Amino acid sequence: MEGDESKNEPTSDNRETGGTVGPERASLMVELRLATDADVEATLADLCVHMSGQQRDLFGEKLLRYVRKPDRDLMVAIHGGQIVGLVCVIEQAVVPGTFPEEVGERLRRFASCTQLLVHPHLRRQGIGTSLFSRLENWARDRGRGGCWLVTRRMADWYRNHFDYEELGRIREKGIEKVIMAKKFE
Numbered sequence: 001m002e003g004d005e006s007k008n009e010p011t012s013d014n015r016e017t018g019g020t021v022g023p024e025r026a027s028l029m030v031e032l033r034l035a036t037d038a039d040v041e042a043t044l045a046d047l048c049v050h051m052s053g054q055q056r057d058l059f060g061e062k063l064l065r066y067v068r069k070p071d072r073d074l075m076v077a078i079h080g081g082q083i084v085g086l087v088c089v090i091e092q093a094v095v096p097g098t099f100p101e102e103v104g105e106r107l108r109r110f111a112s113c114t115q116l117l118v119h120p121h122l123r124r125q126g127i128g129t130s131l132f133s134r135l136e137n138w139a140r141d142r143g144r145g146g147c148w149l150v151t152r153r154m155a156d157w158y159r160n161h162f163d164y165e166e167l168g169r170i171r172e173k174g175i176e177k178v179i180m181a182k183k184f185e
């Protein structure tokens with residue numbers, strides 16, 4: 001099935017080290033791989049210590065859905081045996097009804113990204129760039145026309161480092177968020 005990369009049995013095909021070529025190279029050597037069920041517990045333990053028990057349970061359930069469903073994935077970055085970063089991707093997410101109609105039209109064949117997170121002690125060492133580049137390649141491999149995400153504070157990061165453009169703004173629970181997207185070449 002398209003998008004199924006034998007998630008519960010990682011192979012050399014879905015493992016990458018940060019010391020490869022191009023933008024997936026991290027300053028800090030990390031292994032990037034598609035997560036398995038077993039990685040979810042480790043992710044919660046290593047990266048989600050700031051969450052309450054209930055938040056962690058809910059987040060764990062969400063991450064398991066990314067691991068198990070064939071149209072999505074959880075990617076993790078590993079360093080020194082610890083999970084130091086994660087990002088989630090969906091091949092064809094439903095565009096929220098809060099998006100302007102014309103924006104929804106533009107995102108029709110795009111993948112979408114959520115939950116990009118790097119351990120606070122290891123930021124600015126290229127891990128976020130490695131994870132996000134890997135996510136874009138995942139989307140390209142599945143024939144997606146581009147990628148979109150919604151962000152509260154990091155619009156400039158996506159704009160400056162990945163050529164994303166702002167397509168509009170939405171308000172969720174009183175908080176303004178920016179819709180960022182990139183059409184692949």
Ligand SMILES: CC(C)(COP(=O)(O)OP(=O)(O)OC[C@H]1O[C@@H](n2cnc3c(N)ncnc32)[C@H](O)[C@@H]1OP(=O)(O)O)[C@@H](O)C(=O)NCCC(=O)NCCS
Pocket residue numbers: 115116117118119122123124125126127128129130150151152154157161
């Ligand atoms: C956003 C985030 C994932 C970036 O991860 P990272 O590993 O620190 O990113 P990188 O080291 O790959 O950064 C690449 C570049 O962005 C810059 N950068 C990193 N974080 C930045 C920030 N908060 N603001 C501005 N620039 C930033 C780096 O300096 C680097 O620039 P350079 O290549 O010119 O040196 C990380 O800061 C994070 O987890 N933030 C909290 C969660 C979050 O906001 N996620 C995004 C939700 S949309």
